[in-house]
Amino acid sequence: MATTEEKINTEQTGNEIEGHEIEDEAIDDVKLTEEELKELEKIIEENKGQRGVLINVLHKAQKILGYLPREIQVRVARGLDIPFSKVYSVVSFYSLFSTNPRGKYTIEVCTGTACYVKGAEDILKKLKNELEIEPGETTDDKLFTLETTRCVGACGMAPVVIIGDDAHGRLTVEDVPKLLEQYQ
Amino acid sequence: MLVTVTIDGQEVEVSEGTTILDAADMLDIDIPTLCYLKELNEPGACRVCLVDVEGDANFQPACVYEVTDGLKVRTNTPQVIEARKRVIELLLSDHPFECLTCVANQNCELQSVAKQYGIRDLEFGGERNKFPVDDLSPSLVREPSKCILCRRCISVCAEIQEVHIYDVIERGFGSVAAPAYNESLMDTPCITCGQCIMVCPTGALHGQDDTQKVWDALADESKHVVIQTAPAIRVTIGEMFGLEIGSLVTGQLVAALKRLGFDKVFDDCFGADVVVMEEGHELMERLESGKDLPQFTSCCPGWVKFCESFYPSMLDNLSSCKSPQQVFGALAKSYYAEQAGIDPEDIFCVSTMPCVAKKYESQRPEMDSSGHRDVDAVLTTRELGEMIKQIGLDIKKLPEEDYDEPMGYASGAGVIFGSTGGVMEAALRTVYERITGERLEDFELKSVRGRDFKEAEIDLKDGRSLKVAVARGTGNARRLIHRIMNGEAEYDFIEVMACPAGGCVGGGGQPIYSGRDKWLRMVEDRAHRAKGLFEEDGQKEYRVAHENPFVKKLYDNYLGDPHGERSQELLHTSYVDRQLYTHEERYSDKKGEPMKVAKKNH
């Protein structure tokens, strides 16, 4: 019987098909600075012992780095005495929690019905082409992260794109390059 | 209150709150289930148990739907059958078709419903989830691509064991039951108890297979291959050959092992007797000094890892004595090697266990006090049964044979190690006799707080009394520890066995049954299996460890005093404070290794 190690090697040479590969680097990605740690500790301290606060805590913790690296999740888990499996389960369930670093600006293209009917798909396509990334990805210069969202309630000015905190409505495909320039 | 319901035209009276599933069962109508595990996991998620409830536009899940008076249910209409078929088809459409090479083959709940419902072809093909196989843990293998999201593993690990390794991750089509980040179990505080394996309805979770390692050793002429059998094997391996639950087949088991070609067949219960000597002395020393009490037993590696991960502050309270498996292994490669005049280098030490945690334990880096890996390969009851079948033997039909000397004879104390409370009782028999000079009569453990754990107080006749407690299942151990930490209780000696269904008789390496009652059945079976062990205990000439002549000889000729210098070196160990949820938890040298990509995909 081969050791586990050998098994991995021999089996990896088998007919490999892409799967959700898990890379350890992606997991051990970040070391928090003193200040960031303090901020996190404070958030945890304020919520300790109260019930039902996990999502709130994650929202606040996400503000520290703009996303939730494993490190933060582990600290939240330990701090609130919630299993790490559950913290991650919650993080991975909700689309507004991100486990990957974000660009300076997040571009959210509304793909809700009203925007969809008004051509949101074309706007999204144009943005993908301009930025050369897919939704969920960040540009190499770390300026933009592209996301889609399902209605921000500004359907009156569909199609809508949110960049950072600004909403931009009644967009056309032609507007896109100019729009991006404002943030470059 | 009783209510009347009509199922497929037949009336039945049941108490309010009964599910359609149970009501139908009373009428001998079988409704298929997959996710449902009575009293443990009732998410109503898989939807194979759909039935037609009069007045409802949608089909309803029989497993969680509670009947009300006058309810009319149809379980057998073509529409219902069609709906169930569709659900099964949908499950299969996101499932690898690997039955032929799957561990669960012919013992898979998904496979059997698919067969029962005559699924021949999939109308709706499409994308399938492909997840990497995680086989880095020495004990368990996860094949998440075969997961049907029944959530049983989540429930057992969270509710019963309270280890919380799994949860559902992601959502929708890409979701799967997994540890955080779908990381390897190696990177989690998994205690390797294997209880999740026992409840998984498919082949998504199973034990590591070490049979080839053993076949290779048996084929190697230069190796002297010895095997030790754990106490709990003798009452469960018969089940794999159609014998009744709890049948005691010690002699036949020995015969089978000899025919498999093992050079020596030893009894792990001998190791257990030695553990009693060591742990007993440790306890007496602690009682004397008053330090590090209560003393926890340490023969269950699942429990040891649990303590290391969640209660590192309690590590000094763990007995430093190794488990019988490791004690035996260390002795096999030192004492036995010397006696038999064999170079320990040439000894290949196999153990057969009811347990998958033992596989991990044998690979702990510190388990090499004999100068070699103390135990080279660990087989579960399931693996051993398979090997016996492969050489064409039926255990029922074998004659009884005896264990080999010098490590084949055990007292009754060593035998009852396999059942919950047994380790405690075995040790007490010796301690009590050493302190009082009298035989310990049978004593009764009383339940504390429902079924959580049991305790007893034993009068030592010198003004002192010994307070003992027994917990099975780590969830119960947690509550026991919290009681101690909160100062609600004080004990001197505590036995913890990680497996909730009666300790090792319900271990993660035991035969697996499929079906929705499997959880309750495991709990029930435990009683039968334990009975088998106590039966053998009753048949033994010696019932206390220190009277075992072979144990005496071991101490006289080799070890010296119990808990003396030589045994401390060989038979005792130390523990690690494991940092929760950091990769420091990894217990072997595989740190940072990426998981491999699923080998077989479609």
Added chain:
Amino acid sequence: MAPKAEILVCGGTSCYSSGGPDIYKNLIEELKRKELEEKVKLTQTGCFGFCEKGPVVVIYCEKEPNGIFYCQVKPEDSERILKEHIINGEIIDDLLYEDPETGAKIPGHEDMGFYKYQQRIALKNCGLIQPYKIKEYIARDGYRALGEALSHMTSKEVIEIVKTSKIRGRGGGGFPTGLKWELTAKAKGSPKYVICNADEGDPGAFMDRSILEGDPHSVIEGLAIAAYAIGAEQGYVYVRAEYPLAVERLEQAIKDARELNLLGEDIFETGFKFDLEIRVGAGAFVCGEETALMQSVQGERGDPRFKPPYPANKGLWGQPTVINNVETLANIPGIILNGGEWFSHIGTEESTGTKVFALAGDIHNTGLIEVPMGTTLREVVFELGGGIPNKKEFKAAQTGGPSGGCIPKEHLDILMDYDSLIEVGSMMGSGGLIIMDEDTCMVDVARFYLDFTQDEACGKCTPGRVGTKRLLEMLNKIVEGEAEPNILEKLEALSNQVKKSSLCGLGQSAPNPILSTLQYFRDEYEAHVFEKRCPAGVCEALLDYVIDEEKCKACGLCAEKCPAATIEGDKEEGYTINSEACKSCGICEEECPFEAITKG
């Protein structure tokens, strides 16, 4: 001196993000500069509803007591507004609404089709008061209903009034609110909870958002009354995180209400005690489903669970709980003040009161409207909505969001109420109303919704997790032109199965958009499947490459590169593509230096 005029600037989401705050700021500065601060009251309100024409500014003065409604105001118009309108008393023509039919300028909103037919109960304060100022709410009878209920009514009587009103839940299910309260009041167990469902997951709907932003106190008051009726002391508002402004205004409103002791201990000195907490979602549509929502309030994954037990018996933390939608709650104060009878006479027999719809899509007047139940779809589309722009034909209206269906032209005269909508295979849902014109491909619409539900399914049950995925895959095949001939039967069969066997409302209703489009637009599906053709010209894979004559400079490059040699013509005549022989490789589109070749 009382102010002579009042200027209302819309602070609703749409106007807010298209210049509203700047207009407001400029007006403040201008007022200061012109020393008009004393004479003119400036108010930033919630949404007026007519977001299409935003930013909106409405001015009431002695001369124009009914108000002048300015549309699409720009920040730089602030000065003009003060100078021309306030000082000179002249109405500014070019900022007025223009009737799309007649081209006439309409100064007062009461004369606009959009507002003429509305009856505002839930929205009565939206666009009239400053949401940040609790005093304004109180000045318009705010918290009087709560006072009445606490001081002069038993909780039974409150429930009785709500039952008499026959109001049904506005969150989608249409369950009678009075009955829900009664069941919860009777349920064993304490404490009990009330929850406001402000998750508003239906994409394309923004009624709840506008109420929370424009009139948050009405929701707080409704919740407090509900709490009194069932015996709860703690309430939660679950708001989606995509609505930051709503969260902000609600937080402020709760704070103000606490300050005036309208929340907290001993409210109205009656000994009644009630407080509220906000819980913000994190992006999951399924969390609008009540059992999932409660999980989420508890800080967990939003996995729904099997019902019964219903929240009335086992809700938040296992305790009896009432969950109501924002709009349902906003109706409650009015019902208490005016009586159940009054409310029950509005609307139809089985659907009483009014309903707010978010009108969007291919329609002139997008925005929020509140009309009596039973108004016809035709009235909504053509009277209030001003019809379809660009002279296009009405094709379908989608109601009920991802759980609903599409209503075709033949049913334009349908009454908009709970039961009639279900009869035609759609549903009321929360009030999203998307209008689609002739250029819409209904197969693509179904695909859009399935893409949504599939993406948002929690994954707990098999039909919801795998079934919706397989449905989407089939629709994808159809729009890509790769469908096998029997696909429509399979699609229909699986749709019905998923509907009947899913665990929660999401899966049970996810196939509705497919089933209703199959019912009314089967020919469109057939064209995709059998003729590999998209009649509306939307599905790209099924379109032909064509050369736009205007853009083509007749350079000939495309003809040179086409591997199938199907592009014909010359530098004089121009070039055309022979679509019969075209392999759809796309090379010509890439090669054309003038972007003259597209699919169309």
